Amino acid sequence: MSLPLSLHLSVDCVVFGYDDDGLKVLLINQKTSAKDDDNQPMSQLPGDLILLDEGLDQAAQRVLHELTQIRGVFLKQFMAFGDPNRVKDLKDRAWLQSVRNLPDQRVVTVGYYGLVSLQDFDPRPASFAGGVNWVELADVGALAFDHNLILAQAFGTLKEQLESQHISFELLPKKFTLTQLQALYEIVLDKKLDKRNFRKNVKKMTHVVPLDEKQTGVMHKPAQLFSYEPGKS
Amino acid sequence: MSLPLSLHLSVDCVVFGYDDDGLKVLLINQKTSAKDDDNQPMSQLPGDLILLDEGLDQAAQRVLHELTQIRGVFLKQFMAFGDPNRVKDLKDRAWLQSVRNLPDQRVVTVGYYGLVSLQDFDPRPASFAGGVNWVELADVGALAFDHNLILAQAFGTLKEQLESQHISFELLPKKFTLTQLQALYEIVLDKKLDKRNFRKNVKKMTHVVPLDEKQTGVMHKPAQLFSYEPGKS
DNA sequence: TTGTGTATGTGTAATTTATACACTTACCTT
DNA sequence: AAGGTAAGTGTATAAATTACACATACACAA
Numbered sequence: 001m002s003l004p005l006s007l008h009l010s011v012d013c014v015v016f017g018y019d020d021d022g023l024k025v026l027l028i029n030q031k032t033s034a035k036d037d038d039n040q041p042m043s044q045l046p047g048d049l050i051l052l053d054e055g056l057d058q059a060a061q062r063v064l065h066e067l068t069q070i071r072g073v074f075l076k077q078f079m080a081f082g083d084p085n086r087v088k089d090l091k092d093r094a095w096l097q098s099v100r101n102l103p104d105q106r107v108v109t110v111g112y113y114g115l116v117s118l119q120d121f122d123p124r125p126a127s128f129a130g131g132v133n134w135v136e137l138a139d140v141g142a143l144a145f146d147h148n149l150i151l152a153q154a155f156g157t158l159k160e161q162l163e164s165q166h167i168s169f170e171l172l173p174k175k176f177t178l179t180q181l182q183a184l185y186e187i188v189l190d191k192k193l194d195k196r197n198f199r200k201n202v203k204k205m206t207h208v209v210p211l212d213e214k215q216t217g218v219m220h221k222p223a224q225l226f227s228y229e230p231g232k233s
Numbered sequence: 234m235s236l237p238l239s240l241h242l243s244v245d246c247v248v249f250g251y252d253d254d255g256l257k258v259l260l261i262n263q264k265t266s267a268k269d270d271d272n273q274p275m276s277q278l279p280g281d282l283i284l285l286d287e288g289l290d291q292a293a294q295r296v297l298h299e300l301t302q303i304r305g306v307f308l309k310q311f312m313a314f315g316d317p318n319r320v321k322d323l324k325d326r327a328w329l330q331s332v333r334n335l336p337d338q339r340v341v342t343v344g345y346y347g348l349v350s351l352q353d354f355d356p357r358p359a360s361f362a363g364g365v366n367w368v369e370l371a372d373v374g375a376l377a378f379d380h381n382l383i384l385a386q387a388f389g390t391l392k393e394q395l396e397s398q399h400i401s402f403e404l405l406p407k408k409f410t411l412t413q414l415q416a417l418y419e420i421v422l423d424k425k426l427d428k429r430n431f432r433k434n435v436k437k438m439t440h441v442v443p444l445d446e447k448q449t450g451v452m453h454k455p456a457q458l459f460s461y462e463p464g465k466s
Numbered sequence: 467t468t469g470t471g472t473a474t475g476t477g478t479a480a481t482t483t484a485t486a487c488a489c490t491t492a493c494c495t496t
Numbered sequence: 497a498a499g500g501t502a503a504g505t506g507t508a509t510a511a512a513t514t515a516c517a518c519a520t521a522c523a524c525a526a
Contacts, residue, residue, distance in 0.1 A: 005285045006239030009315075009341055052238045052339060056315035080313045080343045082242070082289035106285060108242055110313045179503075196505070197485065219494035220502040412473075429476070430514065453473040454521035 008107040011060045012047030012147065013075060014154035015068075017134050018171040019118035020180070023187050024134040025151060026123060028067055030095045030144065031130035041130055042091065044144035045151065047109060060112040068123040068132050074170040075114040078157040079150075082108040086146045095144065113154040115170035162188050166207065169228035175211060177223035178202060207232040240339040244293045245280030245380065246308060247344065247387035248301075250367050251404040252351035253413070256420050257367040258384060259356060261300055263328045263377065264363035274363055275324065277377035278384065280342060293345040301356040301365050307403040308347040311390040312383075315341040319379045328377065346387040348403035395421050399440065402461035408444060410456035411435060440464075 015026040027043045046067040050059035056077060065071045087096060087107045096103040118134065125132045140151065162168055168184055169176075182198045202208055207229050215222040248259040260276045279300040283292035289310060298304045320329060320340045329336040351367065358365045373384065395401055401417055402409075415431045435441055440462050448455040 006335075006338065007242055007285070009240055009242065050315070052240070053317050055317060056313060056341070059315075077313065080289060080310065082283070082292075082343070084286050084288060102239075105239065108289070110315070177503085194486070195503090196487085199504080200484095215493095215503095217494090218502080219500075221492040221504075223503055410474090427515070428474090429516085432475080433513095448474095448522095450523090451473075452471075452523040454475075456474060 008049055008102070008105045010047050010049045010107055010109040011056060011063055011112055012045045012081075012109050012150055013060055013064045013112045013114055014045055014151055015064065015070075015073065015075075015114040015116060016155075016158060016171065017116050017118040017121070018184055018187075020183070023137050023184075024118070025137060025140060026068060026132065027135050027140070027143070028125065028132050029130035042095065042144040043133075043135075043141070045147045046132075049107075056110050057112075060110075060114075064114065067126050069126060070116065070121045070123045073114045073116050073121070074167065075112045076161075076167075077110060078113050079111045079153055080108060081111060081146060081150060083146065089145070092144050109150070111150050111154060113157060115158075115167055117171055117173045119173045159188055166228070166230065169208075172228075175213065175225040175227055177215060177225060179223060181208075181226075240341060241282055241335070243280050243282045243340055243342040244289060244296055245278045245314075245342050245344050245383055246293055246297045246347055247278055247384055248297065248303075248306065248308075248347040248349060249388075249391060249404065250349050250351040250354070251417055251420075253416070256370050256417075257351070258370060258373060259301060259365065260368050260373070260376070261358065261365050262363035275328065275377040276366075276368075276374070278380045279365075282340075289343050290345075293343075293347075297347065300359050302359060303349065303354045303356045306347045306349050306354070307400065308345045309394075309400075310343060311346050312344045312386055313341060314344060314379060314383060316379065322378065325377050342383070344383050344387060346391060348391075348400055350404055350406045352406045392421055399461070399463065402441075405461075408446065408458040408460055410448060410458060412456060414441075414459075 013026075017024045017026060026046060028046050029043055030041045046064055048063045048067070050056065051062075054062065057075065060075045060077070061071070061073070064073060064075065084106060086109075093103070123132045123134075137155070140148070142148065143151070158167075162185070168181065168188075171184055172180055178199055181202065182193055182195065185198070186193055208226050209229050209232065211225045211227055213225045215225065246259075250257045250259060259279060261279050262276055263274045279297055281296045281300070283289065284295075287295065290308065293308045293310070294304070294306070297306060297308065317339060319342075326336070356365045356367075370388070373381070375381065376384065391400075395418070401414065401421075404417055405413055411432055412428075414435065415426055415428065418431070419426055441459050442462050444458045444460055446458045448458065
C-alpha cells in the first residue's frame with residue numbers, strides 16, 4: 001500500500017497546423033546537454049511542468065510560447081494522462097535526468113490540442129529548446145514518453161470536434177477560400193466531399209461571411225475570399 | 234516567478250443514478266472530526282487523492298469504492314480541473330485541515346463521470362465517510378470546493394455523449410422496458426420524444442435485444458423487457 | 467364476471483435533409 | 497487568341513425525420 005504523495009503535473013500541447021499541402025503537428029527536439037552525445041535526441045510534443053500558481057489553460061499557453069515562440073493560439077484541454085509509468089521508459093530517462101530536479105518523480109500530464117494556420121504563425125525554437133518542426137502527420141516517428149498516444153488521442157478529438165465546435169477556422173488564414181475550407185475538412189475527416197453540397201452547408205453558417213475581395217495571382221478564376229466572424233448569430 | 238513544484242492530484246467522481254422518478258447524483262457528507270462542530274458539514278462529490286502507483290482510471294474506481302462501497306461502475310474521465318485556488322476557499326479550509334497532511338497544498342483534480350442504475354447499486358458510506366446520499370439534480374445545493382462546477386461540466390458531458398456512446402444502458406437495470414429507456418433520454422436531453430419514433434430508432438440498435446420476458450405486477454398491459462448486449466454487432 | 471383505468475404497442479403520410487451529378491466562367495500563360 | 501486551371505452554380509432522387517391515433521393486455525373494483 002502506497003501513500004498519496006505529491007507528484008509533478010505537466011501540460012503537453014498537440015498543435016496542428018494546416019497549409020495547402022496537408023496537416024502537420026508541431027514537434028520539438030529535446031536538447032541534449034553538450035556533454036552526453038551518446039543518445040540521439042528524441043522528438044516530443046511541446047510540454048513542460050506547470051508552475052505552482054498558474055491554471056492549466058494558462059500553463060498550456062505559457063509553455064507553448066516558451067518552447068516555440070507562438071502565442072495566442074487556440075488551445076483546448078482534451079484529456080489527462082496518468083499512467084504511473086508514463087515517464088519511466090528507458091529511452092526517456094537520460095533526458096529527464098539532464099533537465100529535471102526530480103527526474104524520478106511521477107508526472108501526470110494534461111493534454112491540450114491546438115490549431116493554427118501555418119501561414120499566420122511562425123514558430124521558432126526558444127533559446128533553450130533544441131528545435132521546432134512542423135511534421136506531416138504521416139511522417140511522425142517514435143516520440144518521447146507516451147507522446148504518440150497523446151498525439152493519436154488529440155487527433156481523434158479533433159476529428160470528433162471539427163464539426164460541432166467552430167474550430168476549423170483556427171486552422172485557416174484569416175481570409176480563406178471555400179476550397180481551402182473543404183480541403184481541410186477532407187483531410188481531417190479523411191473522406192472526399194462534394195463541392196456543391198459542401199458549399200450549400202457553408203452558406204447556412206452565418207458566421208462565415210464573404211469579403212469584398214478575391215484571390216489574386218492565380219492562373220484560374222479567382223476565388224471569393226471569406227472570413228470567420230464568431231460574433232455573427 | 235514561481236517554481237514548478239510538486240502538487241497533489243485527486244480524482245472526483247460524478248456518479249449519476251437513475252430510477253423512475255428522476256436523475257440523481259451521488260454525494261457524500263464530509264465527516265467533521267468530533268471536536269470541531271462549529272462548521273456544518275458540507276456535501277461534496279466522492280473524491281480523494283490518488284496513490285503514487287496507480288493510474289487515473291484505477292484511482293477513480295478505488296476512491297469511489299472506498300467512499301461509497303459501490304464497485305464495477307462505468308466511469309469515464311471527462312476533464313481536469315486545475316484552478317490554483319480551487320481548494321483555497323475559506324469554507325473548505327477547516328475540513329482540509331482535519332483530513333490532510335498538507336492542507337495548503339495545491340490540488341488538481343481529474344473529473345470522472347459515472348452512471349449506475351439505482352436499482353442495481355446500493356451505496357453505503359465507508360466507515361470513515363460521513364454519509365452517502367442520492368440527491369435529485371435540481372436539489373443539489375452548494376458543494377465543497379469547485380464541485381458545483383465539476384458537476385455541471387459532467388452533466389454537460391453526459392448530455393453530449395449519451396447518444397454517441399452506449400452509455401444510457403449503464404443507468405438502467407439489466408432488464409428494462411423501452412418506456413424506461415425513453416424516460417431516461419427525455420430527462421437527460423430535457424425534451425419530450427415521440428414514442429413511436431423513439432422505438433423505431435431503438436429497433437435499429439442491434440445491441441438492444443428483447444428478452445422472453447415481460448413486466449409483471451403492473452396494472453396495465455405488461456411491457457416487453459429488453460437488455461443491452463454490448464457484444465452484438 | 468364484467469367494466470374501468472392505465473400504460474403498451476404499432477403504421478403511414480408529409481416534410482425535411484442529404485446525396486449524386488456536369489457545365490459555364492474568369493483569370494493566367496504561352 | 498487559344499488552352500489550361502480551378503471557381504462557381506441547380507436540380508432531381510433518395511434517405512431520414514417528424515407528426516399523429518387507436519386497439520391491446522393486464523389489474524383492480526364492483
